[in-house]
Amino acid sequence: VVAMVTPARLVHGGDAFANYRRRAMRSRRPAIAGVQPMSNPRVVAVVAATARRGSLASPFGNARGTSSRAASRTRTRGAASLDAASVVPDADPPKRKHIHPPAVYVSEPGEEVLMQFGESMRVEELPAGTRVAYPGVRANAPSDPKTMRAMVEHALDNPIGQPPLREKIRRLLKAKSRPKILFAFDDVSIPLPPMVSPDIRSVILEEAERRCVEEGVDPRDVKFVCSIALHRYIREEEFRHVCGAKLFRKYYGKGQMTNWNAVDREFSVEIGVTSEGEKVRVANEFAEADLMVYANVNYVAMDGGYKSYATGLVHYDTLAYNHDSSTLKRTRSLFDPPRSALHKSIVRIGKVMQKHTDVFHVETVLDDNRFPWYLSWVQIAWRRMGFLRQLVAKISCFFLKFLPNWLRLWIFWGPLVRGPFGLVQVVAGETEAVHEETLRANYEDSVVDVDGQADVLVLAPTCIGPYTKDTYLNPLLVNTYALGYYYNMYVGGVPLLKQGGVMVVVNPMPYKWTSPTHDAYRAIFEEAVGPLGPERFEELQARFATDDKLNDIYRNGLGPAAVHGFYMYTWAAHGMENVGKVFVVGATDDRGPNALGWEKCDSVVEAVAAARAWLDNPDAKATFWQCPPVGYARVAVAGGERERARIAAESECPRAKAKRKALLREAELAEKKKAEENAKRAMLARAEEAKRSAEARAKEAEASVANKKIRRDAVGLNASDAAKAQAERATAGALANARMTAPRGLASRREERDMWLGAVTVPPAHLDGSMPGDAGFDPLGLGVDPKRLAWYQEAELMHGRWAMAAVVGVVAAEAAGAAPWWSAGGAASYALPANALLAIQFAVMGVLELKRVNGFIATGESGAWSSFPFDPLGLQKDATRVAEVKHGRLGMLAFAGIVAQAVVYRVGPLLALRDHVEDPFGCNLVSNVAHIGQTFEAVASKM
Numbered sequence: 001v002v003a004m005v006t007p008a009r010l011v012h013g014g015d016a017f018a019n020y021r022r023r024a025m026r027s028r029r030p031a032i033a034g035v036q037p038m039s040n041p042r043v044v045a046v047v048a049a050t051a052r053r054g055s056l057a058s059p060f061g062n063a064r065g066t067s068s069r070a071a072s073r074t075r076t077r078g079a080a081s082l083d084a085a086s087v088v089p090d091a092d093p094p095k096r097k098h099i100h101p102p103a104v105y106v107s108e109p110g111e112e113v114l115m116q117f118g119e120s121m122r123v124e125e126l127p128a129g130t131r132v133a134y135p136g137v138r139a140n141a142p143s144d145p146k147t148m149r150a151m152v153e154h155a156l157d158n159p160i161g162q163p164p165l166r167e168k169i170r171r172l173l174k175a176k177s178r179p180k181i182l183f184a185f186d187d188v189s190i191p192l193p194p195m196v197s198p199d200i201r202s203v204i205l206e207e208a209e210r211r212c213v214e215e216g217v218d219p220r221d222v223k224f225v226c227s228i229a230l231h232r233y234i235r236e237e238e239f240r241h242v243c244g245a246k247l248f249r250k251y252y253g254k255g256q257m258t259n260w261n262a263v264d265r266e267f268s269v270e271i272g273v274t275s276e277g278e279k280v281r282v283a284n285e286f287a288e289a290d291l292m293v294y295a296n297v298n299y300v301a302m303d304g305g306y307k308s309y310a311t312g313l314v315h316y317d318t319l320a321y322n323h324d325s326s327t328l329k330r331t332r333s334l335f336d337p338p339r340s341a342l343h344k345s346i347v348r349i350g351k352v353m354q355k356h357t358d359v360f361h362v363e364t365v366l367d368d369n370r371f372p373w374y375l376s377w378v379q380i381a382w383r384r385m386g387f388l389r390q391l392v393a394k395i396s397c398f399f400l401k402f403l404p405n406w407l408r409l410w411i412f413w414g415p416l417v418r419g420p421f422g423l424v425q426v427v428a429g430e431t432e433a434v435h436e437e438t439l440r441a442n443y444e445d446s447v448v449d450v451d452g453q454a455d456v457l458v459l460a461p462t463c464i465g466p467y468t469k470d471t472y473l474n475p476l477l478v479n480t481y482a483l484g485y486y487y488n489m490y491v492g493g494v495p496l497l498k499q500g501g502v503m504v505v506v507n508p509m510p511y512k513w514t515s516p517t518h519d520a521y522r523a524i525f526e527e528a529v530g531p532l533g534p535e536r537f538e539e540l541q542a543r544f545a546t547d548d549k550l551n552d553i554y555r556n557g558l559g560p561a562a563v564h565g566f567y568m569y570t571w572a573a574h575g576m577e578n579v580g581k582v583f584v585v586g587a588t589d590d591r592g593p594n595a596l597g598w599e600k601c602d603s604v605v606e607a608v609a610a611a612r613a614w615l616d617n618p619d620a621k622a623t624f625w626q627c628p629p630v631g632y633a634r635v636a637v638a639g640g641e642r643e644r645a646r647i648a649a650e651s652e653c654p655r656a657k658a659k660r661k662a663l664l665r666e667a668e669l670a671e672k673k674k675a676e677e678n679a680k681r682a683m684l685a686r687a688e689e690a691k692r693s694a695e696a697r698a699k700e701a702e703a704s705v706a707n708k709k710i711r712r713d714a715v716g717l718n719a720s721d722a723a724k725a726q727a728e729r730a731t732a733g734a735l736a737n738a739r740m741t742a743p744r745g746l747a748s749r750r751e752e753r754d755m756w757l758g759a760v761t762v763p764p765a766h767l768d769g770s771m772p773g774d775a776g777f778d779p780l781g782l783g784v785d786p787k788r789l790a791w792y793q794e795a796e797l798m799h800g801r802w803a804m805a806a807v808v809g810v811v812a813a814e815a816a817g818a819a820p821w822w823s824a825g826g827a828a829s830y831a832l833p834a835n836a837l838l839a840i841q842f843a844v845m846g847v848l849e850l851k852r853v854n855g856f857i858a859t860g861e862s863g864a865w866s867s868f869p870f871d872p873l874g875l876q877k878d879a880t881r882v883a884e885v886k887h888g889r890l891g892m893l894a895f896a897g898i899v900a901q902a903v904v905y906r907v908g909p910l911l912a913l914r915d916h917v918e919d920p921f922g923c924n925l926v927s928n929v930a931h932i933g934q935t936f937e938a939v940a941s942k943m
Contacts, residue, residue, distance in 0.1 A: 099368075100380055102136030102448045102631065113382045113624060114393050115460035117586060118473050118508045119408040120400040121378070122460075123393065124585070127608045131454070131623040133496075134381045135631020138445050141367040141422030145198050148423045152203050155362060156211065159429030160437065165208060165293070165360055169215040172290055172358075180221050181212050182289035182357075184309060186297050187228045188238050189466035191366055195297075196418040202244030204295040204362050204426075209247060219250070224257040225285050227294075227312025229319065230564040231467075232517065233259040233557035260285070260313055263551050263561050268315040271356045274348040278322075281315035282353060291358045299366040299421075300630055301335040301442040301491075305435030306350025307343065309359070314349065316545060316563060321345055325538060328573035333495075334488040335632055337439070347432075354431060361431040365441040368629045370419040379629045405472065405512060412463055413470050446631045447491060453635055455620035456611045457497040458604060459486045460506040462628060467560070467568065471514035475592025476525045478507050480568045483575030483582075486627060494635040496625060500580040502611035504604060504622075511589040517559035520550045524565035530595035534569070534576050541566045581614050583607040676765035676784065683766070683786045772878070773885030790860065797862055800888015803895045810898055814908040822902050904928050 107113075109128040114121060126132070142148060156165045163171070172179045185201045188194065205224070213219060224243060226234050239257055240248040251257045260283045261267045270281045286292060286309070298304040311319065321327075322345035332339035353359070371378055377389045385393065400408060411417070425441040427434045461481035463473040473481075482505045490496050497503060513522040524544060528537040541563060544550065550562035582598045585607050593600055601607035612620045625633065755763065755776045763769075763776030766783050771793060783789035810821040830837060851865055861869035869876055901912050905928050915923040 097445050098136045098138055099140065100134075100137040100384060100629075102445075103132075103134045103381060104448065104450055105132055105134075105383070106130070107132055107624075111382075113626070114378070114385075114397075115506050116378075116462040116628075117397075117460065117506060118510070119405060119412060119463045120508070121393070121397045122506065122586065123382075123397055124506065124604045126458075126624060127605050127622060129622075130458070130608070131450075131621065132381075132626065133448050133450055133623060133631075133633060134626050135446060135448050135629050137368045137379050137629050138424075139367070140369050141424040143196075143369070143420055143422040145203070148198075148200060148426075149203050149207065151423055151426050152200075152207050152362075155426040155428040156204075156207055159360070159434075160427060161430030161433040162360060162428075165428070166211050166215055168291065168358070168360060169212055169217060173216050176290060178218055178221050179290040180223070180288055181217055182285050182292040183209065183222065183224045183295070184227045184286070184292055184313060185224070185242060185295040186303075186308065186312070187226050187231050188234050188242065188469060189231055190297050190303060191299055191370065191419060191421055192464050192466065192469075193370060193413070193417045193419045194241070195366075195421050197241065198244060199242050199297075200364050200366070200421075200423060200426075201242050201295045201297060202247070204364070205247055205293075206244050208293045208295070208360075208362070222251065222256060223285050223289075224251055225283065225313070226259050227309055228259055229262050229312050229314070230316065230554070230561035230567070232560050233554070235557060259557070261555070262315050262319070263545075263554060265315065265317075272352040274345075274352055276345070276348060278345065278349055279318060280349050280352045281318050282356075283313045283315075286313050286353065286357055289357050291360060293360045294362060296361070296363040297366065298363055298438055298442065299368075299370075301337065301439055301632065302488075304363050304438050305337070305343075305347075306354075306431055307346050308361070308363075308431075310346045310350035310353055313353075316561070318349060319567075321349070323567045323570060325534065325570045325573040328570050329577050331488075331574055332493055333490050334485070334571075334574075336491045336493070339493055350431065359431055360428065361434050362426065362428040363434050363438045364426045365424040365438055366421040367424050369422055370628065372416070372418065372420065375417070381626065405510070409463075409470070409472065443491070443632065447634050448631050449636060450496060450623070450633050451636050452621070453494065453498040453637070454496055454501065454623035455498055455615060455617065456502045456504060456608055456622040457487075458504040458506070458608070458622060458624040459627070461486060464628075471517050472510070472512040473507070474513050474518055474521060474525075475509050475511065475596065476521050476529065476565060476568055478505065478509055478592070479576075479596055480571050482507075483572035483579060484568075485571070486625065487572070487575035487579070489625065489627070489631065490633045490635060492634045494637060495578065496623065496633040496635055497579065499578045502581045502583065502614060502620075503575075503579050504583050504585060504601075504607040504611060505598070506585045506604065507587070509584060509587040509589060509592040511591045516553045519553060520544065520547075520559065520562040521565040521568065523550065524569070525595065528566070529569055533597075534573065537569060538566065581611065583610055673765065676781075679784050680765040680768075687786070772881040773889070794856055794862060797885070797888060800885065800891055803891035804887060807891050807894045807898065810895075811909060814910045820902070820908055821898075901928075 107126040107128060107130040110125060111128075112123050112125050113132065115124050116122075142151070158164070162168065169181075183205055185205060209222065212222065224247070226239070226242070228234065234242065236252070239252055243252075243257060248257065262283075265281075267284055268281045269284055269287045270279055271287055272280045274280065292309070294308055296304050296308050322342050327341050327345060330341035331343075334340060334342065337343040368379065369376075377385060377393060380389065382390065382393075400411075403411075425437070427437045459482050461473070461478055465473070465477065465481055465485075467477055467480070482503065487495065487497065487503070513519070524537075524540075528540045528544075532539060544566065545561075545563040547562045553559040554561040582596070583601050584593050584598045585601050585604055587593050587598075587600045590600070592598075599610070601610055608622045611622070612618050763774075764778050764781065764784075766786070766789065767774050767776050767778055783792060813821055832840075848864070852863065855861075855863050855866065855868040859868040863870040898909050901907065901909065905912055907915070912923075921927075
């Protein structure tokens with residue numbers, strides 16, 4: 001308020017009014033070709049027509065210095081013709097690139113700086129030795145409407161990588177009698193504050209629409225769509241400002257000027273899939289158009305390019321591919337597109353859209369003149385303000401403290417606060433080629449070279465942001481601006497803040513949520529962000545995305561879509577992953593900091609001291625990054641490009657690395673599962689082939705018997721019986737071969753079975769529940785071969801049966817009072833010597849085992865002697881077969897335990913059980929391990 005009534009001469013110096021008068025006079029001069037060059041001419045960059053298409057390779061390396069724009073500098077003279085601006089080479093380029101040059105300096109003891117403080121401002125003392133990085137304010141570009149219109153006309157008629165707009169329209173009319181033309185444009189989230197009239201988008205849209213109508217396009221086939229994606233619908237008065245009063249009167253009332261609804265699927269259609277499997281669902285207006293002309297406003301490097309329509313005109317389903325925390329964690333900087341995983345996904349989607357519908361892209365770059373004269377001191381470094389400006393700033397900060405929030409909000413967002421932006425550059429043509437020029441213009445004179453990373457980064461987010469137009473800066477958005485936008489203001493792959501460093505955020509963080517605009521933000525903050533944190537908050541995203549009550553706020557034009565709050569929190573994913581600790585200075589409410597895990601401090605000096613204590617480094621380097629104005633830090637590191645690459649690689653979040661490794665493991669498991677499925681199919685094919693072969697041999701045997709039928713009467717009954725027996729043996733042999741191709745299964749495969757790791761078990765393909773005792777356990781893949789699996793099944797059964805018999809014998813012998821089981825054999829006396837007994841036993845067991853193995857090979861069943869399967873009691877049922885396997889496994893474990901107990905404790909199982917029951921803490925597995933030494937001594941003494 002004080003600034004608004006303070007004479008401009010006192011605030012800005014003696015030439016403030018003179019400069020203002022000169023600008024006003026220039027804007028009122030007649031636009032006549034041949035007029036004399038203006039004094040103190042403004043310089044504008046116009047990109048000439050060229051067929052070159054550039055890549056988006058990042059221009060930022062370790063070299064210092066300012067990047068140069070590859071466009072020719074020209075000065076506009078007089079009025080534009082119908083199709084092109086009249087331009088001449090600039091014979092007198094400006095001497096200054098900046099009104100206020102960028103600077104990096106170290107603060108003195110007690111030195112103060114001006115900081116944004118929510119809907120207010122605050123003068124804060126910095127700790128001595130704090131590095132201050134000031135991006136600087138570029139020299140003003142042309143802002144008078146006639147010059148800007150001439151620049152736009154020149155761009156439309158001299159595009160990059162495409163024919164002029166008029167020529168495209170003529171070709172389209174030859175191919176189609178009534179082509180559909182779509183004019184799409186950015187919403188009011190940029191520029192900030194809103195641009196003074198005429199908005200540059202209205203100039204672009206008016207000139208493009210004029211060319212279309214003049215060439216013969218029916219106005220009924222023209223549509224205007226604001227590409228808001230999930231942002232708030234723009235209002236009627238905002239349409240009038242952005243599109244211009246002329247187009248508004250012509251199209252708005254007819255329903256040809258609308259917002260795009262990115263929530264409801266009936267307004268969209270799927271047009272393709274990217275190389276990464278991302279389904280591209282776009283607005284119906286885009287899919288039906290023969291040509292889209294896009295009007296972009298750009299003053300930060302994050303915006304523009306494919307992002308204009310591959311974000312603004314796609315459905316939520318497509319946005320979800322790149323607006324998730326996984327993608328944002330892999331984004332090295334939002335303002336360095338070549339290093340941004342977000343932008344890589346957007347480019348893929350944009351190319352699918354560009355292939356479907358012809359796109360004529362118009363991009364603009366605005367200068368830093370974003371505040372009216374009475375607030376322009378906000379962007380000036382405190383050291384350069386001078387006494388009068390500092391006095392005005394301090395008085396303003398003092399009075400702002402006593403104003404209610406709604407009045408402060410009106411001061412910063414009211415109708416008086418309009419940005420007198422100048423037009424640095426306007427380029428038209430093919431999206432990718434145009435955006436390359438836009439990036440150059442954005443980076444030019446906006447990159448600040450900083451030596452080394454900071455341990456502590458001090459930031460003061462402003463309330464003038466893309467999601468706070470006419471609303472309060474709530475805690476969710478403070479997190480978005482600080483750890484999302486401000487943290488990402490770096491280029492070259494190296495963040496200004498070291499990984500694991502501390503961030504100090506200066507903001508009051510009042511717990512105020514503008515209703516109904518930010519009702520969804522509040523619900524997400526209280527139900528997802530606070531309780532679940534950055535690792536799990538996305539679990540509720542699907543629920544909010546389909547919440548009709550909150551989405552009705554979006555449909556009625558009162559606020560963003562319900563799911564948009566998740567993207568606000570996701571936008572800070574890269575910062576949240578790499579920042580070790582956050583301190584907030586000046587917070588007036590505990591709820592916001594507590595939910596975010598931030599710690600409160602009263603001053604920047606106190607917060608930096610706490611940060612150094614938390615880092616356990618009293619010499620930790622602190623840096624204050626001033627914004628506004630907008631700039632990008634290029635951090636120089638010792639060690640050159642190799643060190644830069646190392647730091648950039650290390651800035652990748654650890655959780656993202658772990659997730660990538662997990663995905664690789666999943667891919668390996670999927671490949672292994674695929675191999676197992678192939679093996680299973682091969683096994684079944686071999687089994688089927690063996691079955692067919694057996695049936696064929698059986699038929700051959702039957703045919704052989706039939707062919708010998710004539711001789712059977714002559715040879716007699718014995719010969720006939722012999723042939724029949726021979727055929728039966730051949731058939732049995734063939735069937736035996738068929739049985740050995742797979743293990744024995746149950747009568748009915750168990751769909752529901754107990755798995756060895758419960759529900760999380762993923763059984764291999766060859767263990768499908770058909771075998772008794774199948775719990776999905778085969779970590780080494782030993783049973784992939786069905787023949788081997790059959791042998792392993794038989795071996796398990798035999799070992800289990802012997803173990804069950806052994807356990808029963810050991811326990812029974814001990815209960816009967818016999819000698820310990822491990823010495824009973826040697827203590828007894830026999831009629832024959834031990835060697836003779838062993839020879840007899842080997843012979844008898846060898847014969848029995850040979851009969852068993854031969855019978856198993858012939859029938860595929862367990863048995864004894866000549867009975868396969870051996871089942872005199874008729875117990876061969878699914879339940880008993882499963883029970884046998886379970887008991888056999890328990891028997892093997894029990895016998896192993898008995899042996900281990902005998903070795904360690906030198907007692908039988910019953911005596912060991914008695915000792916444990918009497919003294920469970922003195923006699924158990926752990927305490928008895930101490931007896932191993934005694935056992936070895938006893939054994940050694942008897943050797």
